[in-house]
Amino acid sequence: MTKKIVIIGGGPGGYVAALRAAQLGGSVVLIEERDIGGVCLNRGCIPTKTMLKSAHVCDLVKGAADFGIITGEPDVDFQQILIRKDEVVKQLTEGVSYVLNLAGVEVIYGKAVFTGSKEISVTGNDGMVIIVTGDEFVIATGTRPVLPSVPGMELAGVLASEEIFELKEKPKRLVVFGGGVIAVEFASMYHSFGTHVTMVVRSRLLRTSADKELSDILTEEMETKGVDILLGSNIQEVRKVSEDLIVAVKRKNGIVTEIPCDYLLVCLGREANTKDLGLDKIGVETDEYGYISVDNRMKTNIDGIYAIGDVNGGVQLAHIASREGEIAVENILGHDAKANYKAWPNCIFTTPEIGSAGMTEEEAVEAGYKIKVGRFPFSANGKALAEGEYIGLVKIIADDETNEILGFHVIGPQASVLVAEGTLAMENELTLAEVTKTIHAHPTLSEAVAEAALAANNIALHIPNIK
Amino acid sequence: MAVELVMPKLGLSMTKGKIVKWFKKEGDLLKKGDEVLLIETEKLTNIIEAPANGVLLKILYGEGEVKPIRAPLAYIGEPGEQLQIPVEIQSVMVERKAAAAEEAEEPAVPAQAETAKFSRIKITPAAKNYAEKRNINYSNIKGTGPDGRITKEDIIAYCEAKEETAAAVQPTAQLPAAEQEKEFDTMPYAGMRKAIGDNMSLSWSVAPRVTKNVQVDVTELLELRARLNDNLREDQVKLTINDLMTKIVARALKRMPIINSSLDGDIIKLYKTVNISTAVALDNGLVAPVVKNADKKDVFTISKEIKDLSNKAKTGSLQENDMEGGTFTVSNIGSYDSVDFFSPIINQPESAILGVCRTKKAPVVVNDEIVIRSVMGLSLTYDHRVIDGATAAQFLAVIIELLKNPARSIFE
Numbered sequence: 102m103t104k105k106i107v108i109i110g111g112g113p114g115g116y117v118a119a120l121r122a123a124q125l126g127g128s129v130v131l132i133e134e135r136d137i138g139g140v141c142l143n144r145g146c147i148p149t150k151t152m153l154k155s156a157h158v159c160d161l162v163k164g165a166a167d168f169g170i171i172t173g174e175p176d177v178d179f180q181q182i183l184i185r186k187d188e189v190v191k192q193l194t195e196g197v198s199y200v201l202n203l204a205g206v207e208v209i210y211g212k213a214v215f216t217g218s219k220e221i222s223v224t225g226n227d228g229m230v231i232i233v234t235g236d237e238f239v240i241a242t243g244t245r246p247v248l249p250s251v252p253g254m255e256l257a258g259v260l261a262s263e264e265i266f267e268l269k270e271k272p273k274r275l276v277v278f279g280g281g282v283i284a285v286e287f288a289s290m291y292h293s294f295g296t297h298v299t300m301v302v303r304s305r306l307l308r309t310s311a312d313k314e315l316s317d318i319l320t321e322e323m324e325t326k327g328v329d330i331l332l333g334s335n336i337q338e339v340r341k342v343s344e345d346l347i348v349a350v351k352r353k354n355g356i357v358t359e360i361p362c363d364y365l366l367v368c369l370g371r372e373a374n375t376k377d378l379g380l381d382k383i384g385v386e387t388d389e390y391g392y393i394s395v396d397n398r399m400k401t402n403i404d405g406i407y408a409i410g411d412v413n414g415g416v417q418l419a420h421i422a423s424r425e426g427e428i429a430v431e432n433i434l435g436h437d438a439k440a441n442y443k444a445w446p447n448c449i450f451t452t453p454e455i456g457s458a459g460m461t462e463e464e465a466v467e468a469g470y471k472i473k474v475g476r477f478p479f480s481a482n483g484k485a486l487a488e489g490e491y492i493g494l495v496k497i498i499a500d501d502e503t504n505e506i507l508g509f510h511v512i513g514p515q516a517s518v519l520v521a522e523g524t525l526a527m528e529n530e531l532t533l534a535e536v537t538k539t540i541h542a543h544p545t546l547s548e549a550v551a552e553a554a555l556a557a558n559n560i561a562l563h564i565p566n567i568k
Numbered sequence: 569m570a571v572e573l574v575m576p577k578l579g580l581s582m583t584k585g586k587i588v589k590w591f592k593k594e595g596d597l598l599k600k601g602d603e604v605l606l607i608e609t610e611k612l613t614n615i616i617e618a619p620a621n622g623v624l625l626k627i628l629y630g631e632g633e634v635k636p637i638r639a640p641l642a643y644i645g646e647p648g649e650q651l652q653i654p655v656e657i658q659s660v661m662v663e664r665k666a667a668a669a670e671e672a673e674e675p676a677v678p679a680q681a682e683t684a685k686f687s688r689i690k691i692t693p694a695a696k697n698y699a700e701k702r703n704i705n706y707s708n709i710k711g712t713g714p715d716g717r718i719t720k721e722d723i724i725a726y727c728e729a730k731e732e733t734a735a736a737v738q739p740t741a742q743l744p745a746a747e748q749e750k751e752f753d754t755m756p757y758a759g760m761r762k763a764i765g766d767n768m769s770l771s772w773s774v775a776p777r778v779t780k781n782v783q784v785d786v787t788e789l790l791e792l793r794a795r796l797n798d799n800l801r802e803d804q805v806k807l808t809i810n811d812l813m814t815k816i817v818a819r820a821l822k823r824m825p826i827i828n829s830s831l832d833g834d835i836i837k838l839y840k841t842v843n844i845s846t847a848v849a850l851d852n853g854l855v856a857p858v859v860k861n862a863d864k865k866d867v868f869t870i871s872k873e874i875k876d877l878s879n880k881a882k883t884g885s886l887q888e889n890d891m892e893g894g895t896f897t898v899s900n901i902g903s904y905d906s907v908d909f910f911s912p913i914i915n916q917p918e919s920a921i922l923g924v925c926r927t928k929k930a931p932v933v934v935n936d937e938i939v940i941r942s943v944m945g946l947s948l949t950y951d952h953r954v955i956d957g958a959t960a961a962q963f964l965a966v967i968i969e970l971l972k973n974p975a976r977s978i979f980e
Contacts, residue, residue, distance in 0.1 A: 500694070502697070502698075503694050503697035503698045503701060504694070504697060505693075505694030505698070506694075530692030530693060530694035530695055530713075530719055530720055531692070531693050531694065532693045532694050532697060534693065535693055
């Protein structure tokens with residue numbers, strides 16, 4: 102008997118789960134409320150990286166004279182930026198729909214609500230209601246941005262992160278509230294386009310997603326470029342005064358500054374999309390923030406119901422959602438699958454990029470390890486110099502006793518790609534020796550990885566060894 | 569007719585052994601006494617010698633296999649000889665060939681004689697370093713990583729499981745917090761160490777033991793030794809206190825058979841031969857190979873035998889014969905010059921053990937005068953189920969008597 106699997110949510114968690122389930126012989130129904138591809142493809146990862154590319158081209162052209170190419174100041178055609186972004190998104194979402202179709206996955210558009218433990222009612226945009234039954238269910242409804250309870254959040258011009266894509270014109274002055282990945286990427290992007298950007302950050306940049314050393318380097322770089330970054334600051338209230346939004350910021354020293362702007366982009370946090378799923382009706386347990394509790398097989402407390410991706414409160418990254426989606430359906434279809442990855446990469450697409458996997462220095466020390474750290478700056482790497490992108494470094498953290506690689510952090514050109522080597526190493530419990538023994542091509546940025554591994558043992562060749 | 573090379577029984581408690589390494593391969597020409605393979609038991613690693621001349625015709629089991637004692641491991645005979653291999657073994661061999669063919673792809677890694685590294689074990693580099701730093705033998709840990717690779721988590725789980733079973737067996741007192749924070753290195757409580765521990769625990773619980781100590785005058789004994797060692801023939805080896813004491817103890821045992829005995833259920837076996845187990849200290853434990861018929865052998869023969877057994881013990885080449893049949897044990901720790909008396913534990917299933925301690929010069933009363941003599945401590949532990957206090961005291965008295973005229977005691 103073919104198992105009928107119903108997946109709620111068509112983002113990178115849900116659609117990957119659907120494809121994998123179909124691959125394993127399941128009969129799959131995928132329910133999507135809005136757009137296939139979810140936030141990631143439509144209002145998140147893909148559109149931001151596409152627009153960031155436009156920003157990079159802008160920066161490259163601005164600095165072209167250094168490379169001997171004479172262009173003059175570039176103009177920014179914001180409409181074209183948006184058009185290109187829409188084209189890329191469309192290509193991807195259509196591609197995913199195509200693959201889903203080819204795999205025999207039935208896609209139903211509408212809002213899903215559990216009416217029983219094996220039954221969902223799906224309400225389409227036109228009001229039509231369909232009842233969908235299944236053997237087992239995978240909840241992949243993700244999260245949505247949440248606005249803090251600060252006076253003025255409801256004003257026009259205050260945008261939650263996804264809403265900024267609705268802007269059809271480049272803002273002149275933008276305040277970005279938040280210091281996380283989404284905040285820095287938008288701040289960086291709009292600054293490149295010519296917007297005046299001020300960041301209001303409660304602690305420091307990337308407090309939960311990057312090693313402090315790297316976040317300090319990024320902060321300095323962004324400030325040098327001209328982004329105003331107010332650390333240790335909070336927004337007290339937002340007011341509308343004629344055409345402007347006035348953002349009242351309480352600084353670290355207690356003084357309140359008022360910043361006029363056109364738009365306030367809030368990138369503070371996200372909440373689970375579980376409020377109106379009917380979960381209480383079927384007894385699925387959620388925590389106080391609405392996240393669904395699961396075990397390492399993605400099972401909820403109710404037999405036959407799984408939850409994957411952002412909605413289960415784990416690591417909120419698309420690639421984790423995809424892996425969890427695979428794990429859930431593999432378990433449903435009789436394979437024993439657990440979430441037991443040793444490391445995963447986390448990438449930030451600012452300039453310079455950041456790519457991180459494993460423990461930060463602080464985390465390793467707190468976990469009780471005696472560590473050794475190897476650093477190699479891109480300013481000593483031939484390719485980075487040739488590219489003109491030499492800000493940043495590779496930082497490898499290893500266990501002093503066994504030389505096991507515990508953390509891998511890169512800030513600099515192609516960091517998001519270089520981190521793959523680190524993730525591979527940690528997933529396979531490799532030590533510094535395996536990395537240094539492997540030949541890395543010259544002249545590439547990857548040599549910086551091998552040198553950082555050497556530096557951890559104080560035997561780097563292309564930089565002096567301290568100690 | 570081909571000769572079987574079997575798994576030997578090395579010691580009373582051995583029931584099976586693991587083949588660690590074959591030194592020879594099929595087709596090799598062997599002389600009797602050649603080293604053929606290395607086996608490992610709980611207590612020791614031991615080299616097995618060829619029992620006969622001939623060609624190693626067939627090896628039945630491979631490295632890593634565990635076989636019961638007396639199981640045939642290989643056949644030695646004339647080249648081209650037809651072997652009569654029992655049917656059960658034949659079918660096992662067929663299975664093994666098939667499995668070997670499947671594994672032929674894997675590159676063979678040269679095996680080493682040490683126990684933990686005799687085959688290629690799949691383990692992540694970090695886990696390997698982690699285990700080696702802690703002296704953990706990972707050869708028997710099941711790996712849960714890709715391809716059955718042992719991961720660091722597997723090693724940690726293995727250690728925790730071992731701790732748990734150890735804790736379950738013996739309720740340990742809760743260490744005060746300060747104690748728990750001390751740093752320490754670890755070594756495994758396994759193999760020979762554990763076997764000794766188990767034996768000692770058994771002996772401790774089985775036999776109600778009493779130890780009697782006496783300081784004996786060994787001045788004459790030392791003088792005799794010196795004289796003998798100055799006049800050795802070419803083929804004779806230097807005599808030690810232990811050699812001389814072994815001979816003297818053997819004679820004393822002949823006079824008091826109740827000491828040379830063993831309690832077995834409801835009978836006490838009074839052994840007709842005197843086989844003295846002599847304790848040999850090794851790096852990681854101790855063994856007690858046996859000098860048989862010590863009462864009948866002259867002291868030079870005893871001396872040579874003890875030296876040979878000692879060497880064999882240290883190189884892991886003790887054979888089954890060497891370990892069996894002990895009726896009384898002499899445990900000499902005099903060479904450390906640090907113990908005057910102690911309470912040795914009986915080597916089960918014997919009834920008594922004599923500890924021989926250090927010799928030193930001491931003031932002694934002779935004919936109401938204080939003189940300097942060489943003295944030595946003797947500690948006799950005996951099983952009170954078989955031997956009473958008076959009997960034990962009597963035995964020591966016999967030894968003291970014999971020591972008064974050592975030349976006569978040793979050579980008559």
